[in-house]
Amino acid sequence: MHTALRSTIIIILTIVFIPSGKIRAQFQGGNTHVGVYTNATVQNETELKWKFATNSAIRSTPVLSGKKIVIGSTNGRLYCLSSDGKELWRFVSDGSISSTPVIAGGAVYFTNRNSMIYALRLNDGKQIWKKNLGKPLNYDWGFDYYVGSPSAEGAYLYVGSADGHLYALTMKEGATVWKYNTLSMIRSTPAVDEENVYFGNNAGKVFAVNKMTGTPVWQFSTIGDTLKNEQFGFDRNAVIASPTLYKEKLFVGGRDGYLYALEKKSGRQIWNFDYAVSWEISTVAVKNDILVTGTSDGRFVHALDVNTGKELWRFMTQATVWASPAITGNDVVVIPSNDGYVYSLDLKTGKEFWRYKTGPQMFSSAFPSGSELFFGSDDGCLYALRTKESQKTPLTSFKRAVFWMKEPVFQSFRSGMDVAVRDYFIREGYEFYDETDVKSFLLQRINSDTASVLVFATNYFIPSITSDTLGSNILQAYLQSGGRIVSLGMNPASYELDSTKKFVVALNFEQAKNITGIPYRFKDLRTHGGFYASSITPEGERWGLKSPFVAICGMPVNDVTTVLALDENGKASAWVIRFSEKKYSGYVQLYLTPDRLHQLPEVQKAAEFGLH
Numbered sequence: 001m002h003t004a005l006r007s008t009i010i011i012i013l014t015i016v017f018i019p020s021g022k023i024r025a026q027f028q029g030g031n032t033h034v035g036v037y038t039n040a041t042v043q044n045e046t047e048l049k050w051k052f053a054t055n056s057a058i059r060s061t062p063v064l065s066g067k068k069i070v071i072g073s074t075n076g077r078l079y080c081l082s083s084d085g086k087e088l089w090r091f092v093s094d095g096s097i098s099s100t101p102v103i104a105g106g107a108v109y110f111t112n113r114n115s116m117i118y119a120l121r122l123n124d125g126k127q128i129w130k131k132n133l134g135k136p137l138n139y140d141w142g143f144d145y146y147v148g149s150p151s152a153e154g155a156y157l158y159v160g161s162a163d164g165h166l167y168a169l170t171m172k173e174g175a176t177v178w179k180y181n182t183l184s185m186i187r188s189t190p191a192v193d194e195e196n197v198y199f200g201n202n203a204g205k206v207f208a209v210n211k212m213t214g215t216p217v218w219q220f221s222t223i224g225d226t227l228k229n230e231q232f233g234f235d236r237n238a239v240i241a242s243p244t245l246y247k248e249k250l251f252v253g254g255r256d257g258y259l260y261a262l263e264k265k266s267g268r269q270i271w272n273f274d275y276a277v278s279w280e281i282s283t284v285a286v287k288n289d290i291l292v293t294g295t296s297d298g299r300f301v302h303a304l305d306v307n308t309g310k311e312l313w314r315f316m317t318q319a320t321v322w323a324s325p326a327i328t329g330n331d332v333v334v335i336p337s338n339d340g341y342v343y344s345l346d347l348k349t350g351k352e353f354w355r356y357k358t359g360p361q362m363f364s365s366a367f368p369s370g371s372e373l374f375f376g377s378d379d380g381c382l383y384a385l386r387t388k389e390s391q392k393t394p395l396t397s398f399k400r401a402v403f404w405m406k407e408p409v410f411q412s413f414r415s416g417m418d419v420a421v422r423d424y425f426i427r428e429g430y431e432f433y434d435e436t437d438v439k440s441f442l443l444q445r446i447n448s449d450t451a452s453v454l455v456f457a458t459n460y461f462i463p464s465i466t467s468d469t470l471g472s473n474i475l476q477a478y479l480q481s482g483g484r485i486v487s488l489g490m491n492p493a494s495y496e497l498d499s500t501k502k503f504v505v506a507l508n509f510e511q512a513k514n515i516t517g518i519p520y521r522f523k524d525l526r527t528h529g530g531f532y533a534s535s536i537t538p539e540g541e542r543w544g545l546k547s548p549f550v551a552i553c554g555m556p557v558n559d560v561t562t563v564l565a566l567d568e569n570g571k572a573s574a575w576v577i578r579f580s581e582k583k584y585s586g587y588v589q590l591y592l593t594p595d596r597l598h599q600l601p602e603v604q605k606a607a608e609f610g611l612h
Contacts, residue, residue, distance in 0.1 A: 025063035025070075027100040027149045028283055028324060028365075031192040032245040035285030035292075040328040040368035042344060045354045045429045046385040049372065050085035058376025059098040059145055059363040060110075061324075068122065069374060070108055071382050072097030078110055078118075080125055085384060089125035093118060098363075100149040100189070102157070104171065109150050115162050117150060119174060131174040134163025137185045139202060141235035145322070145363055146281075148242075149189040151197075153211065158197050160186025166199055166207070168214060178214035182207060189242040189283070191250075193264070198250055200239025206252055206260070208267060218267035224256030232277075242283040242324075246306060251291060253280020259293060261309060271309035283324040285333070290347055292333050294321025301325065301335055301343065303350060313350030315343065316406065318419070323375075324365040336362035336375055341423070342385075352432050355423060356385060388429070398584075398611045399445065399452035402430040403438050408460040409497065412489050415594040421488065422457040424600045430455065439464050442478045451584045451611045452483055455603075459489040466493065466515045476517055482582035486607045488592040490528070490553055491516060517579060518587060519559050528552055532567035534591075540564035540574060544605020549573075551591040561586060564606070584610045 028035045060072035067083040074096040080088045095114030102109045107128060108120045115136055119128040139162075150159040156177065157169045162185045168177040184203035191198045196208045196217055204224035208217040224237045236256045243252040245264060253259040257277040261270040279296035286292070290312060291304045299320060303312040318339035325335040331347040338361035344353040364376030371387040402425035404418060413421075426432050433441050438454075442465060445452045467473040479485065494512035495504045510523035520527045531552055536545045543564055554571025557563050565574035578586040590603055 025065050025367075026102040026104075026152060027061065027063075027189050027242065028244070028285070029326070031151050031153055033189070033191050033242055033283050033285075034244055034246055034287065034327075035283070035325055036287050036327045036329075037368045038329040039370060040326075040373075041330045041332070041371055042328055042334060042368050042373050042385075042387065043330055043332045043353050044371075044387045045427070046344075046356060046373060047388045049384040049386040051381040051383045052079070052081055052085050052087070053381050054079065055380050057363075057378040057380055058382060059378070060376060061100040061365040062367045062374040062376065062382060063101050063103055064367060064369050064374065065103040065122065068103075069382075069384075070101045070103060070122075071374075071376060072099060072101060072110055072112075073376075073380070074098060076112065078108070078120070078125070079382075080108075080122070081382070085382075091118070091120055091125045091127070097147075098145060099147045100365075102150050102152045104152040107171070109152065109157055109171070111147050111150060111159060113147055117157070117159060117169070117174065119171070129174040131169065133159070133161035133167060134165060136162035137164050139185050141229060141238070143235070144187070146187055146240060148187050148199075151190045151192050153192045156211070158190040158192060158211065160188055160190060160199055160201075162186070164201070166190065166197065166209065166214075168197075168211070180207070180209050180214045180216070185238075187238070187240045188252075191243040191245050193245055198243040198245065198264075200241065200243065200252055200254070202235075202238035202240075204237040204239060204254060204256060206239060206243065206250075206262070206267070208264075220260075220262055220267040220269070222254045222256050222260065223258055223272075224254050227256060236277070240281050244284045244286060246286040246291075249306060251284045251286070251306070253282065253284070253293065255279045255281075259284070259304075259309075261306070273304060273309050273311075281322040282335075285325040285327045287327045287331070287347060292325045292327065292335075292347070294323060294325065294335060294337070296320045296322065301333070301337075301345060301350070303347075315345055315350045315352065317341070317343070319361065322363050326366050326368050328368050334366045334368055334373060336364060336366055336377075338362060340377075342366060342373070342375060352426070354426055354429075356383075356427065357423060358383060398608075399448075399450055400425075400428075400430040400608070401433055401438075401441055401452065402426065402455045402457050403433050404457040405435045405460065405462070408458050408462075412459045412492070412495075413594075417592070417594045417597065418458050420594075420597050421455070421592070421600065424597075425455055425457065425604070428604060435462050435464075438462065439474060442474050442483070445483050446474070446477050446481045451582075453486060453607050453611060454478075454483070455486040455607055456488065456492075459487070459492045461492050461515065473515065475515070476579070479517065479579040479585065479587060482580040482585040484584060484586055484588060484607075484611070486588045486590060486603070488590055488603065491518060491589075494527075516587065518577060520553075521556070521559070529554055529569075529571075532569060532571075532573065534565045534567045534573040536565050536574075537563050540606075543609040545574065545590075545602050547596070547599050547602060549591055549593075549596065549599075553589075564590070
């Protein structure tokens with residue numbers, strides 16, 4: 001067992017009775033870090049309530065106490081805001097703040113990058129005490145974004161330091177009760193239970209020490225403890241993540257690319273999950289025996305069975321995920337990502353409910369409360385989202401959906417346009433469907449009297465909803481029953497594939513005619529016709545279109561039901577063809593290019609025209 005330097009410098013019994021007050025808020029919702037916020041319900045689409053600018057990246061996670069919100073910024077300032085986003089006070093520390101504050105007993109406690117810990121009065125931000133936590137040890141491997149946060153338990157604070165020690169301090173004065181030396185920098189936030197304190201260090205070790213005396217209980221060495229960083233050119237040692245305690249288990253990830261499940265009592269390994277070198281930085285959240293975490297280079301949100309380590313689901317993102325997940329009372333996972341989105345996912349299935357875009361990457365984790373959500377961003381702003389007012393009552397009397405799939409057989413939309421379209425419509429409250437469930441959506445709508453619209457963000461009709469015989473496919477049946485689809489590019493059924501069904505070999509508009517029922521007059525490139533400038537018709541303006549564009553595949557005006565735009569040859573370049581007597585039905589053909597994404601609100605108006 002590792003020999004630790006410990007010093008007890010005051011008598012513990014003299015401080016047991018110091019009043020600490022009820023702990024209001026701290027990292028991952030409490031000392032066990034399970035990340036469950038039982039009073040929160042943020043399943044429905046959200047909108048911006050307010051944002052507060054600090055003019056420097058926010059990597060601290062906000063905490064709430066009553067109507068006060070406290071957040072740190074890399075500009076070295078700690079801010080206290082009202083529930084409507086108004087600044088109540090700010091405190092200037094002597095270093096960048098990327099830790100999560102603790103609110104307890106009318107005080108705020110936080111650490112900064114200069115190894116200082118502060119205690120402030122919550123009501124006015126006045127300093128109560130501050131303490132230097134020692135001289136930082138050397139660490140050359142970078143990506144050192146987080147500073148360990150304090151954890152509050154009873155009358156004590158437990159906090160790791162860059163000097164390699166875990167400190168037990170009195171909350172009242174900041175006096176050192178004991179300190180435990182791990183010989184390596186600590187960025188992990190301690191978890192605390194009835195007996196022990198649990199944490200990791202940058203040398204790849206996980207520790208359990210007695211919370212009253214600092215006496216070591218057990219020590220676990222990760223695989224990273226055996227690795228030499230110089231052989232890889234990057235850090236594969238550090239345990240930056242904070243342990244999560246759930247029932248009799250402890251869960252923690254490391255920069256060695258593994259997530260570990262340990263026996264809390266003994267430190268014995270139960271299982272590990274190999275992320276193939278991808279760092280595990282997130283502190284896992286757990287509810288109902290489902291563990292949720294983010295991955296770094298893996299670029300996905302991941303759910304595992306806590307007992308076996310078996311994968312339950314994974315949700316792909318567009319960038320690394322370092323933030324820690326939060327789980328609401330109604331089983332919604334909320335997690336920011338470095339692609340600039342906050343994702344809302346179903347705990348049981350990983351299905352996406354909604355996403356919100358801030359711009360740059362986000363290392364801050366989210367704090368859900370009631371129907372609101374708070375998180376920071378590298379754009380320097382603290383965001384407050386709320387459930388859309390329109391979601392409190394039915395937003396529409398019709399169903400709105402958007403289809404997108406990650407890897408279609410071919411992709412005619414370039415420069416990420418499909419993702420941008422998908423994200424826009426999801427933010428506007430459209431239900432999201434992919435290749436696994438869009439067929440079910442169409443079948444349900446065929447047998448429903450409720451109007452509906454399906455926007456194709458991916459310009460591809462999957463085979464399960466089409467066939468080569470007119471009238472016998474689900475897509476046609478949907479249109480004939482009164483459904484509406486919106487296409488934003490050339491009819492995807494016109495692409496003829498080779499025998500492997502992987503490569504486009506020709507354009508075949510006869511095939512598109514058979515699959516979709518659109519009366520194209522020519523099988524070949526004559527239907528494509530070339531790229532021509534188009535202008536919006538008065539009817540198109542009624543449908544919400546405003547901006548001119550360049551389009552292909554102009555249709556004779558007599559071959560369509562409604563002309564929304566005319567090209568320079570007098571052909572319909574944006575149009576609607578109805579397959580049902582229902583006035584809201586039809587195939588809506590529009591054209592969008594990556595440089596015209598600002599026109600998506602026009603597309604939405606056209607998609608929903610007449611459905612209200």
